[in-house]
């Protein structure tokens with residue numbers, strides 16, 4: 001562990017305009033890094049970050065966004081693949097379209113983004129990839145076959161990258177939040193929120209900042225020997241899964 005002030009890094013967070021992604025962006029800014037965030041509108045990132053427009057289901061828009069981020073801040077040193085959606089429905093009612101859209105955003109969207117930043121990480125022999133999964137990817141959840149499949153798929157991505165590129169100074173880890181207080185969970189009914197709270201050993205939902213600080217640690221030099229790991233931030237909800 002070094003006490004020297006680290007050089008500011010070029011950090012890219014997908015879906016950094018609100019919720020967990022925005023908190024993650026604020027945490028990296030607080031630590032002195034150069035932060036770019038994507039949003040679909042190209043607006044709404046935190047002050048001090050560069051906001052670029054990208055839809056993770058559209059490779060061309062990702063190319064343009066990452067080019068702009070790299071021109072401003074240099075090649076991406078840290079990627080946080082955070083953009084994600086839910087489209088809940090019980091299995092019998094879930095359409096192929098719903099399944100494919102959630103997978104295309106959460107899983108393929110992460111793959112597309114990683115692919116566009118990995119070359120420069122390989123050249124530098126250094127890089128940090130953090131994939132935002134969910135306790136649901138490990139634990140399952142009724143009505144979330146599409147979401148659970150997409151989130152557990154991220155673990156396969158992180159572990160395959162770890163085996164492929166671990167010797168090149170690149171780490172790939174998964175952070176698996178439980179129930180975090182954002183628009184995604186505020187849209188749940190009061191009854192459902194209360195039943196979730198009951199199931200969580202910590203007895204509460206978390207603030208997005210509690211996820212952000214873990215992501216920043218996993219992306220730090222101190223975490224150089226952690227790769228292919230799944231780090232829960234769930235108040236104990238998913239223990240052992």
Ligand code: NDP
Pocket residue numbers: 014015016017018019020021038039040041054055056057082083084085105132133134135176177178179180181182183184185
């Ligand atoms: P929000 O709904 O608050 O934010 C979602 C973010 O993803 C927005 O920035 C949104 O951008 C972006 N996004 C969605 N679709 C796309 C797309 N096609 N292309 C680009 N960006 C897109 O969600 P949270 O902050 O709660 O969730 C962030 C991540 O954390 C997600 O991956 C989610 O699955 C995960 N998570 C959340 C939990 C929670 O309890 N909240 C628990 C576990 C995991 P835009 O504003 O442009 O739509």
